[in-house]
Each structure stands twice: as C-alpha cells, then as structure tokens.
Amino acid sequence: xxxxxxxxxxxxxxxxxxxxxxxxxxxxxxxxxxxxxxxxxxxxxxxxxxxxxxxxxxxxxxxxxxxxxxxxxxxxxxxxxxxxxxxxxxxxxxxxxxxxxxxxxxxxxxxxxxxxxxxxxxxxxxxxxxxxxxxxxxxxxxxxxxxxxxxxxxxxxxxxxxxxxxxxxxxxxxxxxxxxxxxxxxxxxxxxxxxxxxxxxxxxxxxxxxxxxxxxxxxxxxxxxxxxxxxxxxxxxxxxxxxxxxxxxxxxxxxxxxxxxxxxxxxxxxxxxxxxxxxxxxxxxxxxxxxxxxxxxxxxxxxxxxxxxxxxxxxxxxxxxxxxxxxxxxxxxxxxxxxxxxxxxxxxxxxxxxxxxxxxxxxxxxxxxxxxxxxxxxxxxxxxxxxxxxxxxxxxxxxxxxxxxxxxxxxxxxxxxxxxxxxxxxxxxxxxxxxxxxxxxxxxxxxxxxxxxxxxxxxxxxxxxxxxxxxxxxxxxxxxxxxxxxxxxxxxxxxxxxxxxxxxxxxxxxxxxxxxxxxxxxxxxxxxxxxxxxxxxxxxxxxxxxxxxxxxxxxxxxxxxxxxxxxxxxxxxxxxxxxxxxxxxxxxxxxxxxxxxxxxxxxxxxxxxxxxxxxxxxxxxxxxxxxxxxxxxxxxxxxxxxxxxxxxxxxxxxxxxxxxxxxxxxxxxxxxxxxxxxxxxxxxxxxxxxxxxxxxxxxxxxxxxxxxxxxxxxxxxxxxxxxxxxxxxxxxxxxx
Amino acid sequence: xxxxxxxxxxxxxxxxxxxxxxxxxxxxxxxxxxxxxxxxxxxxxxxxxxxxxxxxxxxxxxxxxxxxxxxxxxxxxxxxxxxxxxxxxxxxxxxxxxxxxxxxxxxxxxxxxxxxxxxxxxxxxxxxxxxxxxxxxxxxxxxxxxxxxxxxxxxxxxxxxxxxxxxxxxxxxxxx
Numbered sequence: 028x029x030x031x032x033x034x035x036x037x038x039x040x041x042x043x044x045x046x047x048x049x050x051x052x053x054x055x056x057x058x059x060x061x062x063x064x065x066x067x068x069x070x071x072x073x074x075x076x077x078x079x080x081x082x083x084x085x086x087x088x089x090x091x092x093x094x095x096x097x098x099x100x101x102x103x104x105x106x107x108x109x110x111x112x113x114x115x116x117x118x119x120x121x122x123x124x125x126x127x128x129x130x131x132x133x134x135x136x137x138x139x140x141x142x143x144x145x146x147x148x149x150x151x152x153x154x155x156x157x158x159x160x161x162x163x164x165x166x167x168x169x170x171x172x173x174x175x176x177x178x179x180x181x182x183x184x185x186x187x188x189x190x191x192x193x194x195x196x197x198x199x200x201x202x203x204x205x206x207x208x209x210x211x212x213x214x215x216x217x218x219x220x221x222x223x224x225x226x227x228x229x230x231x232x233x234x235x236x237x238x239x240x241x242x243x244x245x246x247x248x249x250x251x252x253x254x255x256x257x258x259x260x261x262x263x264x265x266x267x268x269x270x271x272x273x274x275x276x277x278x279x280x281x282x283x284x285x286x287x288x289x290x291x292x293x294x295x296x297x298x299x300x301x302x303x304x305x306x307x308x309x310x311x312x313x314x315x316x317x318x319x320x321x322x323x324x325x326x327x328x329x330x331x332x333x334x335x336x337x338x339x340x341x342x343x344x345x346x347x348x349x350x351x352x353x354x355x356x357x358x359x360x361x362x363x364x365x366x367x368x369x370x371x372x373x374x375x376x377x378x379x380x381x382x383x384x385x386x387x388x389x390x391x392x393x394x395x396x397x398x399x400x401x402x403x404x405x406x407x408x409x410x411x412x413x414x415x416x417x418x419x420x421x422x423x424x425x426x427x428x429x430x431x432x433x434x435x436x437x438x439x440x441x442x443x444x445x446x447x448x449x450x451x452x453x454x455x456x457x458x459x460x461x462x463x464x465x466x467x468x469x470x471x472x473x474x475x476x477x478x479x480x481x482x483x484x485x486x487x488x489x490x491x492x493x494x495x496x497x498x499x500x501x502x503x504x505x506x507x508x509x510x511x512x513x514x515x516x517x518x519x520x521x522x523x524x525x526x527x528x529x530x531x532x533x534x535x536x537x538x539x540x541x542x543x544x545x546x547x548x549x550x551x552x553x554x555x556x557x558x559x560x561x562x563x564x565x566x567x568x569x570x571x572x573x574x575x576x577x578x579x580x581x582x583x584x585x586x587x588x589x590x591x592x593x594x595x596x597x598x599x600x601x602x603x604x605x606x607x608x609x610x611x612x613x614x615x616x617x618x619x620x621x622x623x624x625x626x627x628x629x630x631x632x633x634x635x636x637x638x639x640x641x642x643x644x645x646x647x648x649x650x651x652x653x654x655x656x657x658x659x660x661x662x663x664x665x666x667x668x669x670x671x672x673x674x675x676x677x678x679x680x681x682x683x684x685x686x687x688x689x690x691x692x693x694x695x696x697x698x699x700x701x702x703x704x705x706x707x708x709x710x711x712x713x714x715x716x717x718x719x720x721x722x723x724x725x726x727x728x729x730x731x732x733x734x735x736x737x738x739x740x741x742x743x744x745x746x747x748x749x750x751x752x753x754x755x756x757x758x759x760x761x762x763x
Numbered sequence: 764x765x766x767x768x769x770x771x772x773x774x775x776x777x778x779x780x781x782x783x784x785x786x787x788x789x790x791x792x793x794x795x796x797x798x799x800x801x802x803x804x805x806x807x808x809x810x811x812x813x814x815x816x817x818x819x820x821x822x823x824x825x826x827x828x829x830x831x832x833x834x835x836x837x838x839x840x841x842x843x844x845x846x847x848x849x850x851x852x853x854x855x856x857x858x859x860x861x862x863x864x865x866x867x868x869x870x871x872x873x874x875x876x877x878x879x880x881x882x883x884x885x886x887x888x889x890x891x892x893x894x895x896x897x898x899x900x901x902x903x904x905x906x907x908x909x910x911x912x913x914x915x916x917x918x919x920x921x922x923x924x925x926x927x928x929x930x931x932x933x934x935x936x937x938x939x
Contacts, residue, residue: 564812566831622787633791640796659787708796709814716797731894736857736933737832740810744800752939755896 028498030203034151037202038209041077041194042070044099047106049073052289054112056282060274061116063224067217069113071267072286074260075293075332077102078193082335085196088175095197119227128233131464135240138471139219142244145476149488150212150253151496153505154204155512155536159255164204165537167195172541178343180360181543181550186349188336190296191257204538205496207255215252218263219243221270222446226453228273229417233460234453237467241449244474247397247438248445250486255538261298262443264290268304269424269447272311281321284312288325292332299348300431301443305329307424354648359630362551362647367597369548373435388438392485397438399445401482402470409451421451438485506539510754515540517753518727528725528758529556529718532732545723551647555631556723562641563714563745564737569640570604570672573704576684576697580610580667585687586695587624587657588669592681594650601650601680602673603635604643606658609668620661626654640706641713643673650680659687669697672704711737715746719761730755805845805909808855808935819843821911824931828923833859833930835922841913844935846904851939854882855896856914859930865890868918871928876913877903899936912936 049072053060060068080098084090106112124132154160162184170176179185191214195207202209219239226235242248252259268290275283291305305325313322341347346356354363376394378384384395385404392398409425412418425447432440456463472478476487494500506512515535519542522528527543534546547557562568576588586608590601608615617636625632628647635644635656646654669684684695718726726747728735738745739757747759802815809819812832820826823837836858846852854875865871870888874881875895880903885895904910912935916928 564810564832566812617790617793619789621790623790624785624787626785629785629788633788636790637792637794638796639794709799712797712800713794716794730855730896730937734832736808736855736935736937737810737813739855739937740806740808740933740935741800741802741813744802744813746797 031498034202034205037206041198044102045073059116081193095200152492156254160536183350191260214260234457237453238449288328292329295333397486412451559641563711564734578697590654601646605672622659624657809842836931838919867920
C-alpha cells in the first residue's frame with residue numbers, strides 16, 4: 028500500500044510542478060488560453076522547464092532525493108504565490124446542442140471514463156513494459172544512483188535525447204517505477220484534452236470530442252501511454268506545437284512564438300523524429316507573417332532547448348546526433364554496422380513486405396509491436412478533409428509526421444500523427460453524427476482489451492490490475508509473473524555490486540537491477556564482447572585462413588595493408604584476427620615501440636596484435652576502398668612476408684601491401700596466397716579469458732540464445748562455472 | 764549581414780576542427796594460447812562441434828557434413844549422456860529445419876525420447892531454427908548412469924544421397 032501511495036504522490040507532485048511552472052511561464056508570456064486549453068498547455072510548457080532543470084541537476088551531479096522535494100515545492104510555491112498569473116482567454120458562448128449531439132457527447136464521455144478506469148490501473152500497477160523497464164527507467168535509475176549523469180557509453184539508448192525521461196527522474200526518485208508511468212499517463216490525458224479543445228477552438232466540438240476519444244482508446248496509445256514510454260508524451264508536445272501555431276495565427280501575439288519555440292525544442296528533446304513539427308512551425312510562422320523574424324525566434328528558442336542534448340552527445344559520444352550518423356561522426360561507442368543493421372530492422376520489423384504492413388499495424392500487431400486498430404483501415408477517408416481549410420491544416424502536419432514513419436514502422440511511431448488524422452476523419456464524418464458515433468463505439472469496442480486479444484497478438488494493457496496498483500496484492504508477486512523480471516532479480520542476487528554482466532542475447536529490465544548489464548548489441552564494447560563469445564562456438568568467428576603477401580626481403584619502417592575492393596553486400600566487413608610480419612619464415616617479435624593504426628575502428632586495432640583466438644579487429648562497417656591497418660615499427664625492420672589471419676568467408680576483399688618511404692605510401696609488389704589454418708588453442712577458453720581481461724566476470728545466456736548449448740554443455744571448457752539459473756537463463760561466472 | 768554569416772559558418776568550422784587524426788596504439792600484452800579442456804566422460808548435453816564430442820554420438824549424425832555448427836542428422840539421431848542429477852533435468856535439442864528439407868518433406872513430426880520413453884511429439888510446418896526443451900520425469904534417469912537421448916523425424920529425405928532429417932547442433936539434458 029505504501030509503495031502505491033508513493034507512486035501516486037510521486038507522479039502527482041511531478042505533474043503539479045510541471046503545471047505550476049508552465050502556468051507561471053504562460054502568465055509571464057501573457058498567453059490568452061481558453062479554460063479547457065490551460066491545463067494541457069501549461070503542463071506541457073512546464074514540462075519543458077522542469078526537464079531543463081532536471082537536466083541541470085543531473086549535470087551538476089546534485090540529484091539527491093531532497094532536491095526532488097525542493098524543486099516541485101518551489102515550482103508549486105511560486106505558482107501559489109503569484110495566485111493566478113494568467114490572463115483569461117475568451118471562451119465562446121456555448122451554442123445550443125441538439126439531442127443527438129448531447130447523446131454523442133455523453134457516449135464519448137462514457138467511453139473515455141471506462142478506458143480511464145482501465146488505464147489508471149495499468150499505469151499505477153508495477154511497471155514492467157519492455158522499453159520502460161529496460162532503458163527509459165533503467166537509465167533514470169542509474170543516474171539517480173550516481174546522483175547525476177553518467178557516461179553510459181555501453182548502451183546506445185543512453186544517447187537518445189531524453190527530455191521526457193528527465194520528468195521521470197523526480198517522479199522515480201519520489202515514487203519509483205510506477206510514478207514515471209503515471210507521469211506519462213498525464214501526457215495522454217493532456218493530449219486528449221488538447222484534441223477536444225482544438226475541436227472547440229475551430230468551432231467543431233463534436234469532431235474534437237470524437238477525435239480525442241478515437242486517439243485515447245487506440246490500443247497502442249493506451250499501452251504506451253500507461254507505461255514509462257515517451258511516445259505519447261512526444262505526441263502531446265507535437266500537438267502542442269501545432270496548437271500554439273494555431274493560436275498564434277489567430278492572435279498574432281509575438282509572445283506566443285516563445286512558447287512555440289520552447290515546445291518546438293522540446294520535441295527534439297523528447298524524440299528526434301518529433302522535431303519535424305518544429306520545422307513545420309518555423310515555416311508556418313514565416314509563411315503566415317511573411318517575415319523571417321518570427322521564424323527565427325521560434326528556431327532560436329528551439330535550438331536553445333534542444334542544444335543540451337546535442338552538446339551532451341558530442342561530449343560523451345563524440346557524435347552530436349548519436350546513435351545515428353556513426354560513419355560520419357566515428358566514435359568508439361556505436362558502430363556503423365550496428366546502426367545499419369538496427370535501422371534495417373526498424374524499417375521492416377521482420378515483415379516480408381510492406382504489403383503486410385497495413386494489416387499488421389492495424390490488426391495483427393505481430394511484427395510492429397502494437398496496433399492502432401482495424402478502425403484505421405478507413406483512415407484514407409481523412410483525405411476528404413482536404414476539401415476544407417481546416418482539413419488541410421491538419422493533414423499537412425500529419426503528412427510531415429508520417430514522412431518519418433518508414434524509418435521505423437513500429438506502431439508506436441504512428442502515435443504523433445494520430446491526433447491529426449483522427450481530427451481530419453472526424454471532420455469528414457461529423458455531419459453524419461450517428462455514423463461518427465458508431466465509428467467511435469466500434470473503435471472503442473475493438474480496442475477494449477478483452478476484445479483485442481480475440482483477434483490480435485499484440486501489446487495490450489493488462490486487464491485491471493487494481494489490486495496490485497492499490498497495493499492490496501503484492502506488487503512483487505505481480506512482477507514475478509514476468510520471466511525477465513525473475514531473471515534480472517537472479518542477477519541482482521548473485522552478482523556483487525559494481526560488477527558488469529554480459530547479456531549475450533536480448534535485454535532485461537535494467538530498471539530492476541543495480542548491476543551494469545552489457546547487452547551484446549547495445550554498444551561497440553558490447554559488440555566486441557559478444558563477438559568473443561561467438562568466437563568460442565561459431566566457426567565463422569574463428570580464424571581459418573591466412574592471407575599471405577610475400578615479397579623480396581626489404582627494410583621498412585612502416586607497412587600497411589590497404590583494402591581496395593567495394594563490397595557487393597553491405598554486411599561484408601573486413602576482419603583481421605592477427606596481423607603478423609615475417610622475415611625468412613621467422614615472425615618479427617612485437618615490440619612495445621611499434622605503433623598500430625587502423626582505419627576505420629582505430630580503437631580496436633590492438634585485437635589484431637594480441638595472439639588471442641577469440642579477438643579480432645573488425646571494420647564494424649561495410650568494407651570499402653581505403654581501409655587500412657598500419658604498423659610503424661619505430662625503426663627499420665627487415666621483412667619478406669605480411670600475413671593476415673582471417674575468416675574464409677571474406678571472399679570479396681582485395682588487399683595490397685604498402686610501404687611508407689618517409690613522404691608517401693607506395694605499393695609493394697607482393698605475391699598473394701591463401702593458406703588454410705586452424706586456431707592456435709581453445710577458442711572457448713580464449714573467449715573466457717578475454718572477457719575477464721576486460722573486467723567482465725559474469726555472463727548471462729538464455730537457453731534460446733544462439734550457441735547457448737555450447738556453453739551449457741561444458742562451462743568448464745570456457746573457463747566458466749554456473750552460478751544460478753532462472754526461467755531459462757543461466758548466469759555464469761568467468762573463472763580467473 | 765557579415766555577422767549573420769559568421770554565425771552560419773561557426774558550426775561548419777567547428778565540425779571541420781573536430782576531425783581528429785587516427786590514434787596509434789602500442790601492441791597489447793601477448794596472450795598465450797590455452798589448451799582445450801578434454802571431456803572426462805559423457806556430458807549431460809552434447810554440443811556436436813565441441814572437441815571430443817564424437818564418442819558420445821550414439822547414432823545418425825554425420826560429423827563430416829557441417830555448416831558452421833550444424834550437422835546433418837539422419838532420421839533418428841541420438842547421443843549418450845550421463846546425468847549428474849535426477850532433479851530438475853530438461854530434455855533439450857537445437858536444430859534447423861532447412862528450406863531444402865521442408866521443400867521435400869513438407870510438415871514433419873519429431874518424436875523426442877530418452878532411452879525407451881517417449882517424452883513428446885511436435886509437428887513443424889515451416890523451415891526455421893528450433894529449440895525444444897521439456898522437463899524429464901524424475902524416474903527416467905539415474906545420476907551417473909548413461910542414457911540415450913534421441914529425436915526421430917517421421918519424414919526423412921535424401922541429402923547428397925544420404926537419408927537426412929534436419930541439421931543438429933546439440934542434444935541432451937539441461938539442469939534447471
């Protein structure tokens with residue numbers, strides 16, 4: 028019960044603090060908002076400020092719990108002290124409603140109430156959503172343990188902008204995991220209220236109410252908006268920007284531009300793809316005012332709000348827009364190869380063809396991780412709204428937001444466009460009010476969890492976990508129903524504090540452990556550690572061929588091997604297990620004076636010079652002309668052979684040996700031959716030793732991970748021992 | 764105007780200024796190759812590509828025909844295992860049903876057995892990577908006493924003239 032109350036209080040305090048700050052800001056800007064608009068827009072504006080303040084607190088490393096009592100208390104206190112700092116907007120007089128309109132409104136309100144009951148229980152119940160409990164809250168928990176930002180360069184999710192997660196920080200500090208989910212739920216309510224308010228503002232209240240309900244009950248919106256995700260929050264901020272541009276267009280008050288700019292910047296802070304609405308806002312205000320200055324005001328403030336995230340990434344990740352563009356901003360933390368594979372995966376989510384997408388994202392939800400509901404199969408009727416100005420105003424931003432969708436076809440990525448599409452659809456059908464009401468009822472019925480599970484295998488909000496939410500039933504028991512929670516708790520119980528654990532397969536809910544989990548796909552170091560374990564069991568990861576370049580004996584101070592071919596497939600990398608030099612069949616001993624360089628991935632070059640079977644230098648991007656591995660001997664060395672040990676799969680590579688003559692590189696006329704070889708020593712033991720050498724003393728492997736049985740069959744052959752098993756996962760300790 | 768131009772150029776100059784040269788490193792500590800640890804007796808779980816696994820293959824696995832760690836198995840592959848315990852043991856098998864196989868056989872049913880006990884039967888309709896795991900009744904196994912763990916396909920086909928069923932990487936028992 029205590030935990031439940033804490034969660035509710037933690038979220039309520041955070042939301043109240045955001046509202047208070049936003050209210051004060053709106054008052055300073057003298058925004059004239061209508062009654063219904065005030066709460067959501069004040070909340071959003073306050074969220075921008077609260078997020079920035081928490082960012083500063085984490086940067087200064089003063090994130091102690093009292094700070095998160097002080098900050099909301101000060102925010103709420105200022106708001107109370109200033110009484111009502113806001114100017115009242117003009118609420119238009121309510122016109123007479125027909126009986127049908129009254130019935131429709133009543134129906135919509137009843138549907139919204141039923142879903143709210145459901146959603147509140149889900150948001151308040153223990154948080155165990157996949158992304159929420161893994162990285163959104165995993166990172167928040169980690170920053171709070173460190174009392175500030177940590178350079179978490181082994182998890183690329185930490186490089187994403189985290190404006191919304193900054194609001195989870197005080198909520199989590201005060202009320203733990205569920206408090207963060209409840210804060211996100213507040214964004215869902217704000218979004219829905221704004222949609223309704225927008226309908227009222229444009230004189231179409233029934234369309235607004237219908238659109239609000241349509242968005243609110245959409246399955247993926249409900250599942251996401253009641254978890255510690257950020258997509259619904261991003262959608263709310265996006266709609267807030269659009270909304271404020273509308274108000275500005277009516278009032279032409281330049282102070283509104285400040286609010287637009289701040290929220291526009293927060294779009295980037297919340298989610299990179301949401302920033303496209305900021306571009307829309309800038310172009311819109313320039314176009315409507317026929318002046319550059321309003322656009323510059325919006326752009327300038329947006330940059331100001333977004334800049335901390337860009338600067339943080341540049342400092343920590345050496346890439347201002349990490350985790351993207353890693354082949355431009357090369358860095359030791361995220362590989363271009365990972366980025367390519369990840370983005371390829373996001374473009375299709377395993378679907379065989381885009382033709383399957385409409386049904387998957389609306390009905391099945393097998394691949395796209397959620398559905399928007401079969402109702403949206405008729406979404407093209409929204410295009411009829413192009414006939415009217417209001418419709419065009421909605422559909423242009425919708426098109427812009429959808430333009431980024433095919434870079435990630437997860438259902439969640441449709442959420443920002445849904446308010447616009449739903450409003451446009453409602454405008455089209457509004458005149459046939461019974462039809463509109465029927466559509467809303469149909470969508471709500473098909474989205475009701477008990478119905479949804481009958482036709483879809485998708486992400487559904489849990490069915491009324493009120494007992495757990497209220498603490499009448501054990502929250503821990505609720506979490507223990509989830510195998511991944513049991514697995515992460517096993518790690519927490521068995522791994523000493525401060526240790527790193529390599530997770531060889533998919534991620535775990537990091538938010539429930541204080542151990543440093545290195546998920547094998549989440550960072551360049553993790554990729555390398557995973558590569559070592561793979562080398563222990565997979566032949567493709569072991570050296571089996573030596574590429575030998577022989578030439579007449581010569582004295583050289585610096586030699587390099589350059590890759591010259593273009594690869595036919597993007598997944599073809601250049602891998603070098605060992606690079607060796609020979610003179611009259613005797614290997615040149617590696618002296619400490621040697622200087623090793625490689626391009627790309629200079630940070631991994633030592634792995635081609637360590638004699639370890641399980642390590643190798645990899646380009647970690649598609650092999651291309653100009654890549655090289657270069658050794659400066661520090662003095663003149665006689666040699667007649669360069670040998671690269673690699674894998675037989677690298678058939679498309681072409682290489683040449685070059686020598687540095689003090690001024691330029693010249694090609695050495697070398698005779699090339701391939702020699703089959705077997706790894707020197709045990710690849711399995713080498714893998715264990717290399718993990719340990721990098722401070723990784725624990726490995727967790729699921730039974731279903733590739734190669735899992737190789738370790739399970741003989742842990743001792745890997746230099747490991749079984750520490751514990753839980754729900755199909757084995758935790759191994761790497762022995763000294 | 765000149766001032767505005769300066770502000771536009773600044774980010775570009777900053778980007779250009781951050782182009783670093785390729786760092787150089789000294790050779791790291793040189794590793795000594797570690798020898799394999801040989802199996803002292805039948806394991807609980809046989810990883811076919813592990814050094815020393817061959818003696819524990821009881822039948823129907825072609826250890827000469829591998830792709831990576833996947834070996835062609837005949838219709839009734841089996842391994843000899845020695846359980847260390849009789850508690851919490853599961854039967855485990857990891858295999859591939861290849862496109863080539865499924866094109867010739869259509870859906871197949873695989874029967875999972877330990878000695879003469881049939882543990883389960885499963886039907887497979889499409890090619891793919893399969894992992895089967897199921898708890899073994901306690902009285903089927905005795906600690907320290909060898910058992911034959913097998914899988915039998917009802918529809919073998921001919922691969923390179925040899926009766927084959929699927930590609931196998933591992934088969935045996937896993938302790939919970």
